[in-house]
Amino acid sequence: MSGGTGQLAGRTALVTGGGSGLGSAIARSLLADGARVVITGRDERTLEETASRLGPRAVHRVCDVSRPADVEALADGLADQEISVLVNNAGIAGPVAPLTEITAEDWDEVFDVNVRGVFLMCRAFLPRMTERGAGDVVNIASVSGKRPLLRRTPYCASKMAVLGLTATLAGEVGPFGVTVNSLSPGPVSGPRMERNFRLEAERTGSSYAEAERAFVSRSALGRMVTEEEVGSAVSAMLRMPGLCGADIDLSAGMVAR
Incomplete structure (x- = not known):
């Protein structure tokens, strides 16, 4: 991948769930800031089409972030690249139903992707960042992790877990020069x-x-808010070197309590 110009020139960003929606918007913004980008997801055809649209500084890798073997294979496959930005965007919405009507399988699926996936990706890619003494992690959370949203219990609980993971992990790796923050879109x-x-x-x-x-x-x-606004917010967070352990509310002013 040829280099770009901009604030993130020379850096390689890994964006999970990058084949569509927020992930592709985040990838576009990072590319515009000069980064090289690796997008991941579960559907190879979608990833191929998105990477082609994004241009020559974008590549794709198939990975189900909820599966340890997939994440380990991804890390091994990118061992020759210096991933200095990790954006944990992959997530699913889950069921829309009262808690008493939600199956254990549906609950587990939401947590496997939305929380376990963040854990596995951080576990796989943080060691090299801490060894280098630099790196940035942005976890995509949600305002739904900070206020009630009826009939969306698994999703809200999973995003609250991401907020807790972010705050704690920032304290663990911050001393090594790595920032961990979350963005909570409305x-x-x-x-x-x-x-x-x-x-x-x-x-x-x-x-x-x-x-x-x-x-x-x-x-x-x-x-x-729009997908483009979310992408721009991620780029803006990476331009704030003192930001660590923070959660940014991007909700068009939605009350988060």
Whole structure:
């Protein structure tokens, strides 16, 4: 991959869940700042198409972040590259239902991807960062990890776990020159929120528009944030060298309590 120019020139960033949505938006922003980018995900065809659109400084690797063997293979395959930025973006929304109707399998799937995946990726890629005495980790959390969101218990609990992981891990690796922070987006316009609004409307007997309006009305700006805004926020966090153990709320002013 040829080098770029910009604040992140000469650095290689690894973005999980990078084949679509927030992951691809984050990758685009990092590329615009000069980084080389490796995107990962579970669907090779989607990754190939996204990497092709992103350009020659982007490559892809298939990896299910919830599987230790996949993460170990990914780390081994990238051993010849200096991954200095890790963005743990891979995540799933999980069921939209009261807790009493959620299966143990659905609960475990959400935590396997949203929490276990962050743990496995950090465990695999942090040692080389601490050895070099430099590196940055950004975990994508959610405002839903900081305030109630009815019928989304597994997702909210998993994102709260990511916030706790971030704060503790920052204290562990900060002394070695590695920063760990989290970004908590509010509702992001796109297919995932469209799915959530559709399911909520079906469950409550309301219309799609009513379900969407009830959700976004809690934000000061009266709208959702965009994927591009999330990507820009990740880049901005990497331009703040004193930021460590922090959580940035990007919610268009949604109340997080």
